[in-house]
Amino acid sequence: MPQLRDSGNHGSQAGLGPSSGLAGFSRIFGIETEYGVSLTGSEQPVEAGEVAMAMFTPVLARSRSTNTYLPNGARLYLDVGSHPEYATAEAADPLDALAQDLAGEAIMRRLALEAQGGLQERYGDQARIHVYKNNVDSAGHSFGCHENYLVRRFVPLPTIEAQLLPFLISRQILTGAGRMTGQGLVVTQRAKFLDEAISSATTRSRPMVNTRDEPHADPDEFRRLHVIIGDSNRSQFAAFMKTATTHLVLCVIEEAARLGVPSGLEACALADPMAANRALSGDLTCTTARFRLADGRGQTSAVELQERYLAVAGDFVSTHEEAMAASLPSSDCQTILKEWSKSLEAIRSGHMSDLTNRLDWLAKDRLMAGIKSRHPAISPTKLKALDLDYHDLANGSIYHSMVRHGVMVTLLDRDTVDQCVDHPPANTRAALRGAFVNKAQELAASFSCDWTHLQVSSPRKREVLLLDPFDSRPNPDYLKLMQALGEEGPAAHQAL
Amino acid sequence: MAQGPIRAQRQSQGSERDQADLAPVGQAKAQANISQSDQALDAVLDDIESVLETNAEDYVKSFVQQGGQ
Numbered sequence: 218m219p220q221l222r223d224s225g226n227h228g229s230q231a232g233l234g235p236s237s238g239l240a241g242f243s244r245i246f247g248i249e250t251e252y253g254v255s256l257t258g259s260e261q262p263v264e265a266g267e268v269a270m271a272m273f274t275p276v277l278a279r280s281r282s283t284n285t286y287l288p289n290g291a292r293l294y295l296d297v298g299s300h301p302e303y304a305t306a307e308a309a310d311p312l313d314a315l316a317q318d319l320a321g322e323a324i325m326r327r328l329a330l331e332a333q334g335g336l337q338e339r340y341g342d343q344a345r346i347h348v349y350k351n352n353v354d355s356a357g358h359s360f361g362c363h364e365n366y367l368v369r370r371f372v373p374l375p376t377i378e379a380q381l382l383p384f385l386i387s388r389q390i391l392t393g394a395g396r397m398t399g400q401g402l403v404v405t406q407r408a409k410f411l412d413e414a415i416s417s418a419t420t421r422s423r424p425m426v427n428t429r430d431e432p433h434a435d436p437d438e439f440r441r442l443h444v445i446i447g448d449s450n451r452s453q454f455a456a457f458m459k460t461a462t463t464h465l466v467l468c469v470i471e472e473a474a475r476l477g478v479p480s481g482l483e484a485c486a487l488a489d490p491m492a493a494n495r496a497l498s499g500d501l502t503c504t505t506a507r508f509r510l511a512d513g514r515g516q517t518s519a520v521e522l523q524e525r526y527l528a529v530a531g532d533f534v535s536t537h538e539e540a541m542a543a544s545l546p547s548s549d550c551q552t553i554l555k556e557w558s559k560s561l562e563a564i565r566s567g568h569m570s571d572l573t574n575r576l577d578w579l580a581k582d583r584l585m586a587g588i589k590s591r592h593p594a595i596s597p598t599k600l601k602a603l604d605l606d607y608h609d610l611a612n613g614s615i616y617h618s619m620v621r622h623g624v625m626v627t628l629l630d631r632d633t634v635d636q637c638v639d640h641p642p643a644n645t646r647a648a649l650r651g652a653f654v655n656k657a658q659e660l661a662a663s664f665s666c667d668w669t670h671l672q673v674s675s676p677r678k679r680e681v682l683l684l685d686p687f688d689s690r691p692n693p694d695y696l697k698l699m700q701a702l703g704e705e706g707p708a709a710h711q712a713l
Numbered sequence: 714m715a716q717g718p719i720r721a722q723r724q725s726q727g728s729e730r731d732q733a734d735l736a737p738v739g740q741a742k743a744q745a746n747i748s749q750s751d752q753a754l755d756a757v758l759d760d761i762e763s764v765l766e767t768n769a770e771d772y773v774k775s776f777v778q779q780g781g782q
Contacts, residue, residue: 251781257772265778298779347776355773360781587754592765602769603761605776618760622753 242468242537242544245307245434245645245686246314246460247365250449251300252325252610253349259340268346269299271332272325279658286666288655289320289640290647300360301325301348306647307433307668307686310547311460313642315453316629320637322350322610329611350449351608352406353396355601359410362449364460366442367434367686368467372474377442377467380482384466385446386494387522390503391560392459394448395578397604399597402585404578406448408498411491433668434686442467451608451616453628454575458560461553465530468541472533481529485522486511493519501582503564520564527557546644574626580619581607648689656702664702673701 254272256263273283273295283295290306303321308314325348333346353359368377393404405411432441444463450456466482473480487493493508497519500506507516517525534541534550541550563571573583584607585600606613619625641651653671657664663674672680681698691699 253776253778255776255778257767257775262775297782300778300781302781349776354776354778356777358778358780583754584757587758588765591758595765596769598773599765599769602767602772603764605773606761606764614764615757615761618757622756622760624750624753624757 241540242471243309243687244464244467244544245309245365245367246311246464247305247307248314248318248321248456248460249302249304249361249363249365250318250321250350251296251302251360251362253347253351253354253360254299254301254329255347255349256336256340256344257347258343258345259336261340263336263340263344264299266299268332268336269295269301271336272301272328272346272348274335275328275331286650286654287324288651288658289317289637290642290645290651290654291317291321291324292668293321293324298358298360301328306641306651307645308642308647309644309687310545311457311464312547312628314460315457316633316637317642318456319453319629319634323634323638325350326610333611345612347605347609347613348611349605349608350451350610351394351605352449353410355605357409359407361407361445362447364444364447364463366444366460366463366467367432367439368442369471369475370436370438370440372440372471374440376474377470379486380470380480381463381466382490383485383487383493383522384463384482384526385444386487386490386497387519387526388459388462389448389494389497390519390523390564391462391557391576392448392450392455393498393576393578394450394455394608395581395604397581397585397597397600402501402578402582403498404501404503405494405498407446408495411446411494431669435684448577449608450577452575452577452580452625454556454626455577457548457628458553458556461548462526462530462557464544465534465541465550465553466526468537468544469529469533472537481532482526484510484514485517485525488512502567504567520561523557523561524565527554527561530554531558574624577607580625584615584619642689644689646683646686646688649683649691649695653695653699653702656699660702662702671695671698673698 254265254268256268270283276285276293277283279285284292285294286292292302292304294302294304296302303318303325305314305317305321308317329346329348333344336346337344352361389405394406396403396406432439434441447459450459469480469482488509488511493506496506496508497503500519503519504521505518507518508522509516531554534554538550544550560572560576563569569579569582573579581604584603588600588603589595603615607615616625620627641647650666650668650671653664653666656662657673665672665674668686669683670680671683672678679698679701681694683695
């Protein structure tokens with residue numbers, strides 16, 4: 218994680234009113250993805266660390282660090298265990314977060330293919346680089362896709378955790394990326410590893426809500442909900458629905474806390490979340506495995522839990538239509554609810570074939586069935602190889618072929634994603650950071666930044682604090698900093 | 714990027730099937746959809762035959778690295 222500063226300057230100081238986002242249901246979304254890397258086709262084995270460093274050579278050359286911010290406002294860095302990691306710029310909408318995350322995929326792909334040439338020089342022209350957007354390697358080590366949601370501080374942490382956890386477990390019937398094990402397909406990538414995550418969340422040793430980290434916003438108003446229980450998705454539909462449905466549920470929880478009334482989600486609490494999670498992953502019907510509800514209230518299933526959350530969210534949207542519409546600048550609540558409902562209906566009625574073109578785990582299931590009917594004696598190892606190929610951004614063929622032949626839907630076109638490679642969202646603080654980084658890079662000026670600070674380093678240190686992630690407007694201090702940037706670098710000596 | 718309601722991308726190649734609509738359809742259309750859909754999957758399976766030819770053991774074993782955060 219980047220070196221984070223103490224956001225001691227609270228928005229509640231004189232002259233600064235509450236941030237633009239506090240009222241209503243507006244939210245900031247961010248997705249952090251850790252990628253896996255490997256090299257095949259070389260005579261000797263090559264460590265992931267070397268592959269990752271090869272990818273980051275141009276990053277290192279430009280910023281003298283493997284931790285950098287980009288002109289689109291994102292953070293790109295090399296994480297623990299040699300995982301290239303991409304944290305999207307702040308987005309005000311799940312669809313924008315998706316676009317920014319796809320930009321991250323494009324950036325990773327480009328870095329990988331650029332590194333491949335050099336690796337082939339070293340290891341032979343059969344060498345192929347792989348960048349996996351998944352969550353488990355072949356030895357059982359796991360790594361994550363984490364979501365960040367700004368939530369209003371007046372919601373007690375235990376409330377968020379208690380009411381959100383059953384949702385996060387059950388949503389996996391839509392968001393699970395699937396994984397081929399020796400015994401066949403399971404719904405989620407991380408079932409075994411989520412045991413630890415869920416256990417930590419419930420015992421608070423590693424809580425789902427990070428209170429130690431800065432919220433990157435006014436800590437009087439917001440917390441940053443850091444969700445570690447999620448698979449990395451290739452499916453754009455699944456990735457979108459993951460954050461979109463979570464947003465709706467968070468709105469319900471926030472409003473109940475605001476008014477001091479029950480949300481209606483209290484009844485969803487599970488007696489044994491870890492057992493439920495494990496059972497869910499092994500149940501390809503999503504309706505068979507039963508989970509005990511807390512407080513002796515009987516049993517439920519994954520799809521039934523999701524139906525409960527959908528029903529509460531649906532009622533909520535219909536009684537808060539305007540405010541909910543205002544909370545999402547790029548998406549439509551009705552569409553989200555409709556797609557959520559149709560997906561659950563398909564699962565409930567056993568028509569999984571309706572969803573093979575939009576859920577990762579079902580796409581894989583259909584693919585594997587097709588492969589087995591062509592090659593009945595195919596080995597489990599070959600199926601695992603196909604599973605990995607599905608997640609390989611650099612040299613994978615399966616996902617790309619599925620999209621090309623209409624076997625997998627997408628939500629955003631290539632142009633939109635390409636735009637996001639170079640441009641931050643225009644409606645959040647990322648717009649300011651992105652423009653700053655862009656100018657600094659163009660001028661080869663020395664600078665540093667993190668989520669809430671922009672800093673010019675020479676000839677003297679000059680810094681601007683950007684506390685409100687909803688605010689994309691350049692303030693006078695920011696404008697002065699941008700001007701100073703122009704004066705610092707080598708370009709000061711050239712005609713601009 | 715205020716885009717309004719989400720739209721499934723239309724594929725320029727292959728079938729023109731509207732993939733965003735999951736509403737129940739008539740029998741004939743359903744059959745047509747199924748065979749189009751089977752054809753599309755066949756096309757994918759054709760594409761990836763070459764993936765099956767690679768040495769799966771080596772491919773799978775080469776992906777090992779320490780866990781993340």
